[in-house]
Amino acid sequence: MKRLYMATVLLGLGLFVSAQEETAKDTLESKKIVLDEVMVSAIRVNKEIPLTFTNLEKREITPRNLGQDIPILMNFLPAVVTTSDAGAGIGYTGIRVRGSDATRVNVTINGIPYNDSESHGTFWVNLPDFSSSTQNLQLQRGVGTSTNGAGAFGASLNILTDAVSEEAYAQLASSFGSFNTLRNNVKFSTGLLNDNFEFSGRLSRITSDGYVDRAASELESYFLQGAYQDENTLIKGVLFGGHEITYQSWFGIDAETLATDRTFNPAGIYTDDNGETRFYENEVDNYKQDHAQLHWNENWNKQWSSHLALHFTRGRGYFEQFREDDDFGTYGFLPVNINGEQVNTTDLVRRRWLDNDFYGTVFSLAKTAESYDFVIGGGYNIYKGDHFGEVIWARNAPDSFIRDRYYEDESRKTDFNIYAKTNYGLNERLRLFGDMQFRAVSYEANGAETGLVDDTFNFFNPKAGLTYTLNRNNRLYFSYAVAQREPNRNDYENGNPRPEKLNDFELGWRYLNPDFQVNANVYYMKYKDQLVLTGELNDVGAPLRANVGDSYRLGLEIEANLKLGEQFNWQPNIALSSNKNEDFV
Structure with a gap:
């Protein structure tokens, strides 16, 4: 992997207001505490903090929202590359930032970690049409500020x-697009009842055939919210979740097949028995995920x-696979x-299950x-996962029974x-x-693939920086941050993998006025023991990684952002990077 990569994103054209634009909702600048924003203000930054970021408000998200996942709606941002297994932005999607894959992007929803505790992945397929219930979002590039969950x-x-x-x-919305993609949703809100109470919700259904062969998706989701608020208090209960059934399309193809049959x-x-190539009809991923959150925000x-x-x-859910000639x-x-001959292989259909719970608390x-802002916060979260596999059909296995489990293991993770x-x-x-952040993680597992694992990690992650205001329009900033x-x-x-460490240096310039905004920055991200892809795949097609010595980005x-009249904005951007492994041990 000792290669030089150059990635360029040019002239991202959009009709949206700049993320760096000054707004009345900049709570730290205006010194006005907005109750809804308190849920995320502890882990967000603004233009006075020396970190690189982009904001997107609902008014910018809504015109692009046709049912595709949140990563696809962010593909015009600097240094962002989005992926879609099915090729239509529906189903399994992902995001890469500065060349780092989705497992390295920390995601929180209302300040609560969303990354899977074990894989570190973010499975947007479990939250279809979540953009329709998003008020705003912030993407911090690089290490960013301290947050909850796995390190960024x-x-x-x-x-x-x-x-x-x-x-x-009350709203009804439908959209139809390529590859028979259809999104229907209904949203409602009671408005404020007696000036204190509000109930709102959303139901969505999305179907798509996908661009890739057989990469169909059937997705359902919901979002329910009940809130009480007065001048200084907001208590909000939020329930949301989804159910996805998608035909698997994550295996990829080689360059030769790509050139001749790119949707294969x-x-x-x-x-089959006649020597003809067939495809198993139920090679699907079937998973349900439900979230419950209770928030108390208070202006004292x-x-x-x-x-x-x-x-x-x-x-809870599974993915189902037809396996040919497995041992x-x-x-x-x-x-x-069979007919006097010993047989040690069989065709079979298996399901690999994951049944997990994740719960805890976050606080700030x-x-x-007038002259400073201060925040203290943190969280404690527990994950419990049951992994098991079932054989639901086998051609040659008379000693087996339907739903025989061929492996079982449990895992547990705590994160403070x-x-x-x-x-x-x-x-x-x-x-x-x-x-300054202190983070303590413990992880236990006993899987056949992982072996016996009982690891504890203690991380200290300091960050510091300076912001210099040249005048009302120009700011310079520099920061240094550690992530582990x-x-x-x-x-x-x-x-036995080692933990990773990152030293991130950021130097930037921001220019802001009502009609034109620019943000330019250079970064140097120095890694120690970075886990990088080896080119190997495991039994289910997931890529494997190994530690390297020193590497950098x-x-x-x-x-x-250039305002072109009252109706149009032009948002060009460019990202250049060189990413290299200096040694491999």
């Missing part, structure tokens, strides 16, 4: 769901505010004699003063973190930013 090694994305609506409404999907392929006075949340996530030993089958306490941050005005032009993170579940298949990002 390429970026962090925090999402705020719909705010309390003062007015009642090898999933479910087998040869003009300076102090707090946020406390409890959460619970329930997930008996993998499934604990005994050899059989913030002070907003606490952080403190301040942004202090040294004088009228210069501000100092400081951020534990290996994921698949990494243990390659032995060096890049330049420029984004701009």
Whole structure:
């Protein structure tokens, strides 16, 4: 992997208001504490903090929202590349930032971690049409500020769901597009009842044939919210979730097949008794995920505010595979004699299940003063996962029964973190930013692939920086940040992986006026023991990684927003990067 990569994204054209534009909702600038924003303010940044970020508001998301996943709606942002297994932006999608894959992008919803605790992945397929319930989001590139969940090694994305609506409404929406993609949803809100209570919700259904062969999706989701608010208090209960059934399309193809049959999907392929190539019809991924969140936001006075949340996530489902000529030993089958010949292999259909719970709490306490801002926060979260496999059909296995389990293992992970941050005005032009986080992680597993795992990690992640205001339109900033993170579940298949460490240096310039905004920055991300792809795949087609010694990412990002009259904005951007492994051990 000792190669030089150059990635360029040019002239991202959009009709949206700039992410760096000054708005009345910039809570730290205006010193006004907005109750809905308290849920995410502890992990967000603004133009006075020396970190690289982009904001997207609902008014910018809505015109692009035709049922595709959140990563697809962000594909015009600097240094962002989005992926879609089915090729239509529906189903399994992902995001890469600065060349780092989705497992390195920390994602939170209302301040609560969304990344899977074991794989670190973000499975947007489990939350179809979630953009329709998103109030705003912020993408921080690089390490970013301290947040909850796994460390950000390429970026962090925090999402705020719909705010309390003062007015009642009911909406029906449908959209139809390529590959028989159809999205239907209904949304409603009671508006504020007696000036204090609001109930709102959404139901969605999305179907698509996909661009890739047989990469069909059947997706359903819901979002329900009940809130009480007065002048200083917001109590909000949020329920959301989804059910996805998608034909598997994550295996990929080689360059030769890509050139001759670019939509070919090898999933479910087998040869029948007549020697003809067939595809198993039920080679699907079938998974349900439900989330429950309870938030209490409080403005104690003009300076102090707090946020406390409890959460619970329930997930369960499987993916089904037709396997041709698999060894008996993998499934604990005994050899059989057929026509006097010993047989040790069989065609079969298996299901690999995941049944998991994730629950915990996050909290923050913030002070907003005239010359400084201070926040302390953290969280404690527990994950429990049951992994097991079932054989639901076998051609040659008389000693087996339907739904025999051929493996079972349990895993448990705890994640505690606490952080403190301040942004202090040294004088009228210069501000100092400081951020310290301690994170303790323990992980236990006993899978056949992982072996016995009982690891504990303690990470200290400091961050600091300066912002210098040249005048009302121009700001310069510099920051240094440390991030460390534990290996994921698949990494243990390659032995005893080491945790990764990242030192991130950011230097940037922001220019802001009502009609034109520019943000330019250079970064140097120095890695130690980075886990990189080896080119190997495991039994289900997932890529494997191994530690390398020293590696880095060096890049330049420029984004701009030019207002063209009352109706149009032009948003070009460019991203250049060089990413290299200096040694491989």
